[in-house]
Amino acid sequence: MMIVIAVVLGFVNEYRAEKTVHDLQKRVSIRAVVIRDSKPSEIESRLLVPGDLVSFYVGDIVPADMRIVESSDLHVNEATLTGESFPVEKTSESLDLQHPTPQQLTNYMFMGSVVANGSGRGIVVSTGKNSQFGSISRSLLRSHPETPFQKGVRSYGNMLLTLTLALVMGIFAINAALGHNLVNSLLFSLAVAVGLVPELMPAIVTISLSQGARKLAKLKVIVKRLVSIEDFGNMDVLCTDKTGTLTEGKISLKDYYSPGGDKDPRIIPYSLLCNTAVIGQKITGNPMDVAIWEYAIKNGAQESVTSYGKTCDIPFDYQRRMMSVVVRKDNDFILITKGAPESVLSRCDYSETLGKKEPIRDGLESIRTEFSDLSIQGYRVLAIAYRSIDLKKAYTVEDEANLTFLGLLIFTDPRKQDAHQAIMKLKEMGVDVKILTGDNELVARKICEEVDVPVRKIVSGSELTQMSSTEIKKAAEETTIFARITPEQKLDIIKALKENQHVVGFMGDGVNDAPALYEADVGISVDTAVDVSKDAADIVLLEKDLPVLVDGIKEGRKIFGNTIKYVLMGTSSNFGNMFSAAAASIFLPFLPMLPIQILFMNLLYDMSNMTIPTDNVDEEYTTTPRKWDIGFVRKYTIFFGPFSSVYDFLTFGIMLFVFGCWAGTPGSHLEALFQSAWFVESFWTEVLIMFVIRTRRIPFFTSRPGKWLAGFIIGFVAFGTILPFTPFGGFLGMTPLPAEFWVLVALMTATYLFLVDAGKVFFYKICKF
Amino acid sequence: MLTIDLFVWWAISISWSIVFLTVASFYLYASSRAKRKEDTREETKRKMNDEHSVRTRAYKTQLKATARSIAKNFIFVWILLGLLVFYIFSVQLGTGTLSEAVFAVGNIVVEALLVFYLVRNRDKMPAEEQTERSG
Numbered sequence: 001m002m003i004v005i006a007v008v009l010g011f012v013n014e015y016r017a018e019k020t021v022h023d024l025q026k027r028v029s030i031r032a033v034v035i036r037d038s039k040p041s042e043i044e045s046r047l048l049v050p051g052d053l054v055s056f057y058v059g060d061i062v063p064a065d066m067r068i069v070e071s072s073d074l075h076v077n078e079a080t081l082t083g084e085s086f087p088v089e090k091t092s093e094s095l096d097l098q099h100p101t102p103q104q105l106t107n108y109m110f111m112g113s114v115v116a117n118g119s120g121r122g123i124v125v126s127t128g129k130n131s132q133f134g135s136i137s138r139s140l141l142r143s144h145p146e147t148p149f150q151k152g153v154r155s156y157g158n159m160l161l162t163l164t165l166a167l168v169m170g171i172f173a174i175n176a177a178l179g180h181n182l183v184n185s186l187l188f189s190l191a192v193a194v195g196l197v198p199e200l201m202p203a204i205v206t207i208s209l210s211q212g213a214r215k216l217a218k219l220k221v222i223v224k225r226l227v228s229i230e231d232f233g234n235m236d237v238l239c240t241d242k243t244g245t246l247t248e249g250k251i252s253l254k255d256y257y258s259p260g261g262d263k264d265p266r267i268i269p270y271s272l273l274c275n276t277a278v279i280g281q282k283i284t285g286n287p288m289d290v291a292i293w294e295y296a297i298k299n300g301a302q303e304s305v306t307s308y309g310k311t312c313d314i315p316f317d318y319q320r321r322m323m324s325v326v327v328r329k330d331n332d333f334i335l336i337t338k339g340a341p342e343s344v345l346s347r348c349d350y351s352e353t354l355g356k357k358e359p360i361r362d363g364l365e366s367i368r369t370e371f372s373d374l375s376i377q378g379y380r381v382l383a384i385a386y387r388s389i390d391l392k393k394a395y396t397v398e399d400e401a402n403l404t405f406l407g408l409l410i411f412t413d414p415r416k417q418d419a420h421q422a423i424m425k426l427k428e429m430g431v432d433v434k435i436l437t438g439d440n441e442l443v444a445r446k447i448c449e450e451v452d453v454p455v456r457k458i459v460s461g462s463e464l465t466q467m468s469s470t471e472i473k474k475a476a477e478e479t480t481i482f483a484r485i486t487p488e489q490k491l492d493i494i495k496a497l498k499e500n501q502h503v504v505g506f507m508g509d510g511v512n513d514a515p516a517l518y519e520a521d522v523g524i525s526v527d528t529a530v531d532v533s534k535d536a537a538d539i540v541l542l543e544k545d546l547p548v549l550v551d552g553i554k555e556g557r558k559i560f561g562n563t564i565k566y567v568l569m570g571t572s573s574n575f576g577n578m579f580s581a582a583a584a585s586i587f588l589p590f591l592p593m594l595p596i597q598i599l600f601m602n603l604l605y606d607m608s609n610m611t612i613p614t615d616n617v618d619e620e621y622t623t624t625p626r627k628w629d630i631g632f633v634r635k636y637t638i639f640f641g642p643f644s645s646v647y648d649f650l651t652f653g654i655m656l657f658v659f660g661c662w663a664g665t666p667g668s669h670l671e672a673l674f675q676s677a678w679f680v681e682s683f684w685t686e687v688l689i690m691f692v693i694r695t696r697r698i699p700f701f702t703s704r705p706g707k708w709l710a711g712f713i714i715g716f717v718a719f720g721t722i723l724p725f726t727p728f729g730g731f732l733g734m735t736p737l738p739a740e741f742w743v744l745v746a747l748m749t750a751t752y753l754f755l756v757d758a759g760k761v762f763f764y765k766i767c768k769f
Numbered sequence: 770m771l772t773i774d775l776f777v778w779w780a781i782s783i784s785w786s787i788v789f790l791t792v793a794s795f796y797l798y799a800s801s802r803a804k805r806k807e808d809t810r811e812e813t814k815r816k817m818n819d820e821h822s823v824r825t826r827a828y829k830t831q832l833k834a835t836a837r838s839i840a841k842n843f844i845f846v847w848i849l850l851g852l853l854v855f856y857i858f859s860v861q862l863g864t865g866t867l868s869e870a871v872f873a874v875g876n877i878v879v880e881a882l883l884v885f886y887l888v889r890n891r892d893k894m895p896a897e898e899q900t901e902r903s904g
Contacts, residue, residue, distance in 0.1 A: 587778040635797055642790040646849070649783035653860040654872070660864045662775050699887040740869050747876035751852075754883035758845040761890045762794065765842070766801035 032056075032063035035121075045127075052124040060115045065131040066122030068092045068107050073118035073317055076109055078102075078438075087116035087287070101461040101484050102132060103438055112511055117286060133511060135488075147521050148503050149230040149560075152628020153201070156567060159630060163575070163637075164196045171582045178586065184595075188585060191595035195578045198570040200606045205563055208613035212559040220542035221552045222527075228538035230563065231521045232505065233556020236430055236625040237497050239490075239520070240507040242437040244544045246447050247413040251287045253295035254379065254414065258353040258407040259363050267407045268296055269304040270384055274325045274338040276316075288382060288411055312395045326395050335389045337400055341371045341408065344383035348405040360405055371408065378443030380411040419451040422546030429553060430624045431505075434480055436490050438512070441483035448481060461485040464492070472496045490516040503627060509533050509544065524549070558617040560626060565694050566612050571637040573689045574605065576644025577682045583645070584652055590664060590671045592652070594733050597679050601686075601720075608687050608716040615706040618695055635767050640693075643759060644685060647752045651681040654744060669735060676724045676734040677741055683720040684749045687713055692756050696764055700757050780857055787853045791846050798842065844886065852879060 032045045035053040045063030048054065054066060062076070068090055075087035090106055097104055109122055111131040128134050146154075168189045175185035209226040216223055223229055243249045256271075258264040277289035284290065296302045308327045316323035322339020337344055345367060351360045360367075374381050385403035389395070423433055433453060437444045441458045448455050459475050461484040467475060469492075476496035482489070490506075494516050497504045506513070506520035509529030517523030517536040525537035526544040534540055541548055584592040593601075655674045656662040664670030690713055695703035705713075724734040840847075855875050862868035 583782055587775065587782070638793045639790070639797060642786045642793065645786045646783060646790070649779065649786060650856055650860075653779050653783065653856065656779060657776060657860050657863050658868045658872070698890050699884070702891070744869060744872060744876075747873055747880070751876050751880050751883070754880055754887065755845065755849065755852075757887055758848065758883055761887075762842060762845055763797070766797055 032060075048124050048127050050124050050126060053121060054124060055119070055121050056109075056115050057119045058115050058117055062109045062111055062113045062115065064111050064124045064127040065133075066109045066124050068109060068120055068122045070122075071118065071120035074115070074120045075117035076113050077116040078110060078113040090120070092120070099462060099465050101465075101486055103461075103484050132487075145519060147227060147231045148234065149227060149628060152630065153205070155630040156628075156633060159634065160196065160198065160571075164193050167196070167578065167582055168193045171585060174586050180585075184591060185585075187595040188581075188591055188598075191598040192578045192581055195581075195598050195602045196570075196575065198566070200609055201566065201570075204566045204609065204612055207610075208559045208562050211613050212555050215555055216539075216552055219548055219551045219555075221548055222540040222542065223538070224540060225538040228522050229556050230560045231503055231556070232539060233553055233558070233560045233622075234503045234625045234627055235505040235522050235553065235556075237432045237434060237502045238426065238505040238507065238549070239434045239436050239494065239497070239516070240546075241510070241513065242435050242439060242444055242447055243413060244509060244526070245416070245507060245546060246419045246435070246451050246453075247415055249413065249544070251291045251380070251411050252414055253288075253291045253409060254412040255410045256407055259351045259367055259405065260353050262353050264352070264354060264406055266386075267384055267409070268292070268299075268301045269308070270336045270386060270406065271338060271382075271409060272296055272302065272305045273308055273310065273327050274323060274336040274384070276323070288380065288409075291411055292409065314395055314397060314400065320397060320400070322400070324395075324397075324400055326389060326399075333389050333391050335387050335395065335399055335403075337385045337403055338382055338409075341367075341381055341383035344385050344403070345405060347400050348385050348403045350403075351405040357404060367405070367408075374408075374410060376442055378412070378440070378446050382409045382411070383407075384409060415447055415450045416545070418545065418547050422550060423451060423453055425550045426546070426553075428623070429550065431553065434476075434482070434493075436482045436485060436493060436506075436508075436516070438485065439483060441481060444481045444483045453480065455480045457481075458483060461489055464489050469496070473500055476500065487512040487515055491519055494519045501627075503625065507549075554622050557622040557626070559613075561617040561621050562612050562615055564626075565615065565690070566609060567633060568636055568640075568693050569609065569690060571633055572640035572693065573644045573686045575637055576641040577648060577686055579641060580645045580648030580652075580682075584648070588652075590666045590668075590674070593675050593678055593682075597675060597732055597734070600732055601679060601683050604683065604716055604720060605686055608712050609690075611706065611708040611712045612690075614708040615694060616704055618697060618703050621696070632767060636763075639763055639767075640756060640759065643752065643756050644682075644689070647685055647748055648678065648682060650748060651678050651745070654741075658744075659738070659741065672733055672735040673737070676729070676737055677745070679734065680720060680724065680737065681745050681748065684717055684745065685752050687717055687720070688749060688753060689756060692753050692760070696760065698757060698761055700753070700760075776861070779860075783856065784853060787849055790849065794843060794846050848879065848882065848886075855879075 031042050032048060033040050033042050033055040034048060035041075035055065040055065048064050052064075053069070054063060056062065068074070069092050071091050074090045076090050077087045088103075088106070090109060092107055095105065095107055102108070102110060108125075111127070111133040126134075171192060172185055172189040175188070176182055206226070209223075209229050212229045213223040213226060216229070240246075256263065256267045258267065271292045275289045275292060277283050277285040277293050279293065283293045293302070296304075308329050310325055310327050311333070312326040314324040314326075316339070320339065321343040322337055324335055324337040326333055326335050328334075337347070345360070345364065348360050350357050351363055351367070352358075371381050371383075383405065384407055385405045387401075387403050389399060426433055435444055435448060435453070441460055445455055445458060457475075457479040458481040459479045461482070464472065464475070464482070464485060472492055473496040476493050477500055482493060485493075490508075490513065494504055494506055498519075498521065503521045505522040505524055506516045507524040508514075508517055509526050511530050511532050513525070513529075514532045514536040517525060517533055517538075522539060523537040524539045524541060525533045527534075527540055527542045528544065529537075529540075539552070581592050581598065652674075655677045659673065659677070661670045661674040661677075664674060690709070691705060692700040694700075694705060694709075697703040723729040723732070725736050729735075856872075859868055859872040859875060862871060
């Protein structure tokens, strides 16, 4: 059975890894225009070799890692690789950099990124598995690392195995040495072993996890790997990218203004006229032009351009870094220019605010400072200028002179409205949020400040490359923002945090995030992410929102709480009972309980526990992350196990010396009376103690159990009570018990429950969990 | 008449369980104090510069506080030891005596005491947790 399970699990792991790689390959299965022998031809990208000269245009997926040799207004979207939201400008200019990060390589294009604007040519440097993309796929070709929950279950199993083996061998050896019947002794020791094994553990865990997955699905959280739910709840560090999590992941026009801070009413209409966005059912095109249109529509300014007629375009090019249009209003012709501020400003002679026109030279320095400050803060800025112009047959770039500067347009990837609240909630729940971004540190810091994430330290990718593994572990602990980092560095940070004993969650949606998603204890991706990321993730969010994470974490903690209840039940009351059985078998003239009675009690006990996954979890339990601490389970066993044994021995004493069973011999009525009495007492205490163990609250009855759990416990206790009076009880070797016994066992059980509750006051004060 | 050998065996077994529980409690208590000391070692080092007399006074106060806290923290152990004596006594009365009645009454008294203790400690745990978290 175990071998079959191991084989199935191995296959599933292998299949997942293969599927991830397959999706990766599917994404990059594209065609490229290659120039061989001076002739262009279109071939499959897998046929490219280093040294090939490749042409690319807007919309192309880059087929290999390439050194750019020609570029024309080339902008590449590398978001899936680097996490940077804005398309990056690429040129063929050579660079002089030591240990450059991919983001710094502006003359390089990476396989899988998308040409957002312009065109160019590049020489293939590396292809397939040797590319940046390929190195990511290689890192996914390994089995999923064991999660802290799986490690915890394994160490718990080892602990129980050791205890069971020691106890069983001890019972058999001592019984044999005392001259008891060997076959009976063997059967008895085996029954004790069966009683100790938490055979329901896999079922409890699976039921809890699948119920949790169903609840999470209603919250728009899809769980792909069930076992990760528990770690989702226990996660104490969440690493996330900035784009789409803290920010909307979409460029928008934040503001615009003229020199001096006033808003000239012509800025928006002129920006709409000097614009390449395509207006259809959806606005498409250059992200910044789209953002201007969206802003205008939102503010009802789109009608302002109806009185203008466009007569000529002077398109954007990389050398000028701007575009112009000539428009007609009534009998006047106006040339409007929009582009990079440094380019536009160099062609301006005047600046104008609200109709007041003056030479630009006086205010030029302050405009440049303003632009520089905005750039440092991570804003993208465009300048807008105009001039009156005469009607001509054709207009050229030469006409872009003597312009009047009108103002600056400021673009940003705005912060999400609910990000602050969600981060504060995560902090309250003991989850430390770290930002791992491909963007620069200033942009990341600004966003963190906006959403009020306290920034302790910022480390850049280039700083990380200089660090030893020990330094990375230290930095991982102290740092809030890792900026300009590579996929490999994300992986290093996750590994370092795991080595620092954290349960690490990682949220990402790009190809560059796949290795980190795979390595993290909980890989979280989003529905809109690339397939590779979704496949590498354990959990997929249908909406990329932090608030949904809060609900997910809470659910994970509840599931973990219920799993731990079963573990604690097994290691305390159940273990105490089996220990008593072992000890009693030594000094009693007959077996304290028949093997069949032990097995049947074990069956009833397990069935009563089947409803643990439906139990309520105290609100305070979900406020902090918990880790599977085998040391805590061990302490729980040595502390609460003996409580159960004390009451077992007390039952033995009462039956032997108050009800006279000491005179019993094997097969006698007194033996059956003793065994029936202990069956009832141990079953009552073993099952009813769940009400005490399931909560940390004092007294236990202040915490309301789930209705199914309460119903099952009471139902099974009732069944165990009437069993000795039934023919089936007789079949199990039981006999009806006297009325006085029922009074005494009820009082004993009540004392036992209250005493264990009092023990909790002491235990939880000294043993934190 | 009881079989003394069996009764002694039984008394040893139940006493051993309670002794084990008592020892386990002291062990857990001691190890938790050691861990707490370990955690605050840095802080203690900083305080090493304090004057000797201050330290001596603090030590004496701490000793008194420790004795008080042991009496208070181990209440359930004292109850358990009391129960052990009571249980052995009531069971020893044996068949055909008032054994059942004594046993029943004793349990009811202990339950009343325990419920009183639990209700007194009712809000203690969450309050302590809150303090720890905020600290």
